[in-house]
Amino acid sequence: xxxxxxxxxxxxxxxxxxxxxxxxxxxxxxxxxxxxxxxxxxxxxxxxxxxxxxxxxxxxxxxxxxxxxxxxxxxxxxxxxxxxxxxxxxxxxxxxxxxxxxxxxxxxxxxxxxxxxxxxxxxxxxxxxxxxxxxxxxxxxxxxxxxxxxxxxxxxxxxxxxxxxxxxxxxxxxxxxxxxxxxxxxxxxxxxx
Amino acid sequence: xxxxxxxxxxxxxxxxxxxxxxxxxxxxxxxxxxxxxxxxxxxxxxxxxxxxxxxxxxxxxxxxxxxxxxxxxxxxxxxxxxxxxxxxxxxxxxxxxxxxxxxxxxxxxxxxxxxxxxxxxxxxxxxxxxxxxxxxxxxxxxxxxxxxxxxxxxxxxxxxxxxxxxxxxxxxxxxxxxxxxxxxxxxxxxxxx
DNA sequence: TTCATTACTTACCATAGGTCAATTTTTATA
DNA sequence: TATAAAAATTGACCTATGGTAAGTAATGAA
Numbered sequence: 219x220x221x222x223x224x225x226x227x228x229x230x231x232x233x234x235x236x237x238x239x240x241x242x243x244x245x246x247x248x249x250x251x252x253x254x255x256x257x258x259x260x261x262x263x264x265x266x267x268x269x270x271x272x273x274x275x276x277x278x279x280x281x282x283x284x285x286x287x288x289x290x291x292x293x294x295x296x297x298x299x300x301x302x303x304x305x306x307x308x309x310x311x312x313x314x315x316x317x318x319x320x321x322x323x324x325x326x327x328x329x330x331x332x333x334x335x336x337x338x339x340x341x342x343x344x345x346x347x348x349x350x351x352x353x354x355x356x357x358x359x360x361x362x363x364x365x366x367x368x369x370x371x372x373x374x375x376x377x378x379x380x381x382x383x384x385x386x387x388x389x390x391x392x393x394x395x396x397x398x399x400x401x402x403x404x405x406x407x408x409x410x411x
Numbered sequence: 412x413x414x415x416x417x418x419x420x421x422x423x424x425x426x427x428x429x430x431x432x433x434x435x436x437x438x439x440x441x442x443x444x445x446x447x448x449x450x451x452x453x454x455x456x457x458x459x460x461x462x463x464x465x466x467x468x469x470x471x472x473x474x475x476x477x478x479x480x481x482x483x484x485x486x487x488x489x490x491x492x493x494x495x496x497x498x499x500x501x502x503x504x505x506x507x508x509x510x511x512x513x514x515x516x517x518x519x520x521x522x523x524x525x526x527x528x529x530x531x532x533x534x535x536x537x538x539x540x541x542x543x544x545x546x547x548x549x550x551x552x553x554x555x556x557x558x559x560x561x562x563x564x565x566x567x568x569x570x571x572x573x574x575x576x577x578x579x580x581x582x583x584x585x586x587x588x589x590x591x592x593x594x595x596x597x598x599x600x601x602x603x604x
Numbered sequence: 605t606t607c608a609t610t611a612c613t614t615a616c617c618a619t620a621g622g623t624c625a626a627t628t629t630t631t632a633t634a
Numbered sequence: 635t636a637t638a639a640a641a642a643t644t645g646a647c648c649t650a651t652g653g654t655a656a657g658t659a660a661t662g663a664a
Contacts, residue, residue, distance in 0.1 A: 283558045290554060303550055306543050335539065342535035346528065349542035350499050356549035357496055361483060363556040364589050365476045368621075388642065396557050401621050403643050561651075581612065594651050596613050 222248050222324055225273060229296055233347045240340050247334060248324040253277075253317040259300075262314040266304035268325040269348075272297050275321025276385050278394075281312050289394040291359075292386060294379065299323065302352060305331075318386050368397045369405050415441050415517055418466060422489055426540045433533050440527060441517040446470075446510040452493075455507040459497035461518040462541075465490050468514025469578050471587075474505050482587040484552075485579060487572065492516060495545060498524075511579050561590045562598050 219238065222245035227238065248271070253259060260266055262282060272295055279291040279301060290313070293299040304311040305328060326334070334341035362371050372395055375382060382391065392402035412431065415438035420431065441464070446452060453459055455475060465488055472484040472494060483506070486492045497504040498521060519527070527534035555564050565588055568575060575584065585595035 281554065281558070288557050290550070290557060303547050306547065335536070339532075339535070342532070342539065343528070346535065346539040346542055349539055349546055353542055353546040353549055354496050354499065356546055356553055357483070359553050360549055360556065361474065363553065364481055364483060364586070365474070387640095389640095393557070397620090398622060399642070400623080400644085404621085407643080580610095582610095590650095591652060592612070593614085593653080597651085600613080 220245065221273070222246075222250075225271065225296065225324070229271065230344060230347060233351065234343065236340060243338075244334070244341070244344065245324075247326050247330050249326075250322065250324055252320070252322045255317060255320050257317050259315040259317065260304075260313070262312050263310045264304075264314075265308055265310050266301040267328050268300060269302070269305055269328075269331055270299040270323040270325045272299050273322045273324055275323075276318045277315060277321055277323075278318060278386070278390055279313055279315050280390075281314070287390070287393065289390045292379070292382070292390070292394055294385075298348060298352060300325075318390075363396055368395050368401060369408070371395045372402065372405055373409070413438065414466070415439075415443075418464065418489065418517070422464065423537055423540060426544065427536060429533060436531070437527070437534070437537065438517075440519050440523050442519075443515065443517055445513070445515045448510060448513050450510050452508040452510065453497075453506070455505050456503045457497075457507075458501055458503050459494040460521050461493060462495070462498055462521075462524055463492040463516040463518045465492050466515045466517055468516075469511045470508060470514055470516075471511060471579070471583055472506055472508050473583075474507070480583070480586060482583045485572070485575070485583070485587055487578075491541060491545060493518075511583075556589055561588050561594060562602070564588045565595065565598055566602070 219242065223238065223242045226245045226248070227241040230236075230241070250273075251270075253275075259270075259277070272293055274295060276292070276294045277299055278289045278293065279299075280287045280289050282288075299315070301311055301313040301315060304313060308328065331345070335345045336342075362374070366374070372391075375391070375395070388402055388406075389399040392399045395402065397405075412435065416431065416435045419438045419441070420434040423429070423434070443466075444463075446468075452463075452470070465486055467488060469485070469487045470492055471482045471486065472492075473480045473482050475481070492508070494504055494506040494508060497506060501521065524538070528538045529535075555567065559567070565584075568584070568588070581595055581599075582592040585592045588595065590598075
């Protein structure tokens, strides 16, 4: 049993317990790719062709707002990654994706994914489970933005990802939190005191 | 062919074209319920047992924040409705749901839904499509919160739902936009001028 | 219809966060 | 290692939105 199988099982196990052969079948469809630090994986106004799972490293999903990038997701080991909306609708979106570090990802192409969804029962199921877990994640982000201050959101992010400061530029953490880099700097100063 | 079938077809057709019999099979699983204005459908810290589709009327998904309700979704005709996260994990969440008007909904229970997902190929598929479209909706909400001012978000909401003012109390529109009722009142005053 | 309740608005002041410009620190590269 | 570029911080000032309190309008129940 290889590394991919183990990781796939780990990701889906909380949602759906299946015999290891099932995960192995899925893992066999996954290819591996590595990206350099700051490498752009998908450009704005292009169509996403792959669904990624991060094995080692980190990456972000961005969109351009007037004169600066806004980060809508920060992804780490075992996270799904990519412009999932564009992947689903197979149309260009303004979103683009970038690695923060040298990163290794597993991926499945859109056509392989659709084949999996259509031609195997467990494929259809994990497709649903993936979409559902991504929905829950997005709803959590929305609720945080609606109910927490920037300072609370920052502290919560730190508690979930303690090493994020060493791995992701603060300016991207700031835009992810919905504030400017200057505001995040002031919040950080205030917390240290 | 009944009303439910027509509506189900309308909802899913943009994502997945299927013969009418397929939609009819799904529609047969749907029951109908009506709710009074301001009726609570799911209470906080309970587990969602149904997935709803609004046929006529409107309703909101809320959570309590200190001393006031915060609306995280406003739903109208043809929208999915309910605490989808709680439905998926089958655990209580702090979210609760309320009708804004006298509302008629179609619904499927959790057990019927799981049965559909497990025992029919098209069921598995529409389960995935539903989750995917709800993900896209949530991501759009997150992007709006991160990139638009409250005034821009209000104008956009009005453009999408021109009659929302007559159908949903302003205080709930305000919390949905991430601002207070007072701030929304000022924004509205400014726009009229 | 009346009365009580809830929703909405307005005004005033407070504050979180934004903007701009300058400075320091870190990182990348020749 | 030197230098340039990028990232992060800081300060001064500004603006959108919040908090409170009051008033007005709309709604619902008796």
